[in-house]
Amino acid sequence: MVRLTRAQQQARTRASVLAAARAEFTEHGYAPAKVDRIAERAELTRGAVYSNFPSKRALYLSVLVDLVESEGSGGAPAPASPGTAAEALGALARVWLERIPLAEDPAAGGRLRLRSLSGAADRDHDRAVLAQTAHLEALLLAIGLEACEPYAERRVRLAEVALTLLGGCGALAESAPGFGDPFDRIRACEHLADLDLADTWAPAHLPYVPPAADARAPWSPPAGPVDAIGGSPVDLGADGVVAVLGARRLAAAEEAVRAARPGDQVTVAVVTGDPAETGALVRLRVVDLVACLRRVFPARTWDGLRLVIDDTGTVAEALGLSAPDDETEAAVRVGQRRITARAQGRGAAHAAAAAGATGAAGHTASSGDEGHR
The missing domain is CATH 1.10.357.10 (Tetracycline Repressor, domain 2)
Structure with a gap:
């Protein structure tokens, strides 16, 4: 025995x-x-x-x-190239709409297939977390779209519109199953790429963010964190930025990505005071979208970004944060296995990413950094 x-x-x-x-x-x-x-x-x-x-x-x-x-874990392998933005959005819609149940499917099973959060995420806190998670989802999709032809500096607004359309399809499938033609929705997503949304990167608060504090400290990053995007272990000692963001601060991930230097690795560690519920909510939304994105875009698309769901708080602890919660925002810049700058509070991710680089705040995904496209 x-x-x-x-x-x-x-x-x-x-x-x-x-x-x-x-x-x-x-x-x-x-x-x-x-x-x-x-x-x-x-x-x-x-x-x-x-x-x-x-x-x-x-x-x-x-x-x-x-x-x-x-x-x-299954599904078709990612393509070698995403093609045009219209083709990528159409492919994403096809993958996403696979979950839509048939009109005759039982309601309960259909809701599970739709990843329905009805009744399970209705608190005000949940709504705030989901809003912030949606910003992170839009960033992940935008990085893929920015690698598509025609190239663009920022496609976050396009990503937001596409995710809104697909999210609405899910809501209708739950409340009015069988309504609408999925192929019409795929074509609608493709045509979104032609919209001129005048997308610019100019958050009003960034000019008021204090610069990161210079630091010369040894950096002993924890081993073991896994990238929620690629599924591989994350090397937190790589040159770049490590940002610890609470579940209600996830929109700040883009601040690190846009301010990062070419060649930087940007690592975003998501923390929460409630890993079993809030942490699982964030993980669900991120892993669900990533599973779709990886069937549309090449794996290298997010080479410059690592995303860790830091349920155990090991990354936060390494940064000296003893009790991280949903409002946490802190970041460090790492160079040659040492911490060279620190920042905490609103704008910390941007401040750490921009530390020591003249004009870094203006860096965008199209300025030569393939890893952030």
């Missing part, structure tokens, strides 16, 4: 709970689902379920993350 270690037993219990929960949510949906029935399906006690997941909401989000990660 093989004796399992404690860690192996915990992993087996967690997997059993997730499988049972997925069956429960598929059959009943989020609100009517019962933790007691989940425990029964998993042949565990109610206490065993709660020892692995602090709430039904945390369990539901974990089920969705597990669903997205398992689906994202």
Whole structure:
């Protein structure tokens, strides 16, 4: 008889709970689902379920993350080139619309397939986090679109419009299944590329951000953080910027990307005071979009950007942040394995990225840095 270690037993219990929960949510949906029935399906006690997941909401989000990660591991390989912006948007729409359930599909299962957050993310705090996560999602898509023909300095507004259209498709599929022709929506996404949105990068607060403080400190980055975009371990010692952003500060990721120097690695570590729920919410949205993007754009598209969901706070701790929360914003510039500049507070990511570089604030994805396109 093989004796399992404690860690192996915990992993087996967690997997059993997730499988049972997925069956429960598929059959009943989020609100009517019962933790007691989940425990029964998993042949565990109610206490065993709660020892692995602090709430039904945390369990539901974990089920969705597990669903997205398992689906994202397959699919067609990324193309060698994204082609034009119109072609990329059409390809993204086709990939994204694969999740739309058929009109005759059961409502509960269809909502799970849509990654519906109805009832599970309705608090004011959740809405604020989702708004910030949407900024990060738009940045990720924009970096891909900026690598497309015709090249453009900034395509964040185009990305925002495209994600709004696709998000609306999901909302309609949930409330009015069967409405509309998906091929019309694909064509609509393609035509978005022709819009002149006069996209510029000029946040009003940046002129008032104090410069980063010079520093000459050793840098001993933690090993182990994994990039949520590429899935590989992140070298936090690479020259560039490490920004720790709370779940309600994610829009600041673009400030680091735009101010970074050519050749910099920009690492964004997302932190929260509630990893089981808020952290899972951010992870769900990011991993879900990335799974779609990686079927549309070449893997090298985001070479200059690393994204870490810092659930354990190891990256934040390395920066000297003892109690990071959803409002945290801090960053350092790293050079030759040493910290050369530090910043904290609003605009910290921009200040650290711009440190020591004349005119760095004007750097955009089209100014020669292929990694940030």
